Amino acid sequence: MSSDKLSADWSAKKIVRPQSLTIILADHIRELIVNGEIELGALISENDIANKLSVSRTPVRAALQKLEMERLVQILPQRGTFVFEFNAQEMQQTCEMRQILETGALRVALQHDRKKLLAVLEHHLVLGQEALQHDPDNFRAADTAFHMALIESSQNRDLIDFYQTIINRIRAFLNRLARTSDELQGSQRDHETIVALLREGHDGEAQEKLHWHLGGLQRMFQEKYARQ
Template identity: 40%
Template sequence: MEEINRPQSLKEIAAERIREAIVQGRLKMGESLSENYLAQNLQVSKTPIREALSLLNMEGLVKIIPQKGTFVFSMDKPEIIELCELRYALESMALRYSHERNRDDLLKELESIVKSMRKDMKKEGVMHYLQLDDSFHNSFFNYCENRYMKDTYRMINARVSALRNFVTGSVESSLQLSLEHHEKILESLKADKLDEAVQILENHIINWLKKVDIHPSYAEE
């Protein structure tokens, strides 16, 4: 039987738009979310907005506090460290599996992404570069052939992306160093130096945590 192509519901469309606004930083971490404002902005009733916020609450992107309201997620430094530990555990294993199981397809996709990253660096297209950064890491899961690992990463990916955009996009020279890390990971994978690629990935995530330390929002914690 052929798969039924079901159109997106208003709830799903609203959730997608709000998720995108959070990840791209147009809705700030910790910001209060008004159902009325979101409904007017997206030109829908409050019912799909309420359903969308409930969905995003399950994803950890918003926090619904009874009798207080709904807020964009926020994290203190210890929570970010825990998230990065989980991120590294998942990404390092997904990278190993994808290289072992679908090496050629993985390298083809990563090469295309890195090529686009270089172009964006020259054009100074920060937001598109950060989207490519997200795609680079998601590629590990596209080819790892482990649905449970992929589903687990999907549950944290939006928060990882939002934090990456918040920190990386605001620290001078971050994008250039980020590009160098991604290029080195790719070169190690092409040379079949998998352990080296995983080590660079670990250093990449550790370096990102150092940016959190110097970011004004976290420097005094």
């Protein structure tokens, strides 16, 4: 192939630019779902969103397709777009995947830089304790940040990206869950125990404690939702 032919082929191809409006809309709708402003199972109207945000339906549709890839919504032909709902099986599968990802991330992060991992997690322990003492409503954010810091410490882009596909569904559930002060403090104590075990070099026990801690989401679902 000649250089002229190659140049012609390259120049004929269009550069696909980022759909920034689509990303902005996806971020906005995602937070509405996660924070509970749009209910689980609710029908989402493209027209309503487009009208309220003064945009066309095209980027709204693209944003919803992006959220479908994250399993936050389901697009059903001839029926519409619906926000996801948890059932017992999906909760179990989500918790199992989260356990696999976080315990794996912990193992990888320890291999990369134990001192840095401990410093990061200890920082988030402080933030969690401050939230409990001064603004318990913000503990959810501190809790999520602790686990996200653990994931990011793996420095594994594929692992981090895949974790993002489940964490927002987990946040959506937790933000709708009325957790008692004792439950919030129990979560913080679990974090402290995990870090203490790592500090003492008991990595296996720390992974076991993390695995059990993450299973608490399924236990809460069974106690507070499955019986309803």
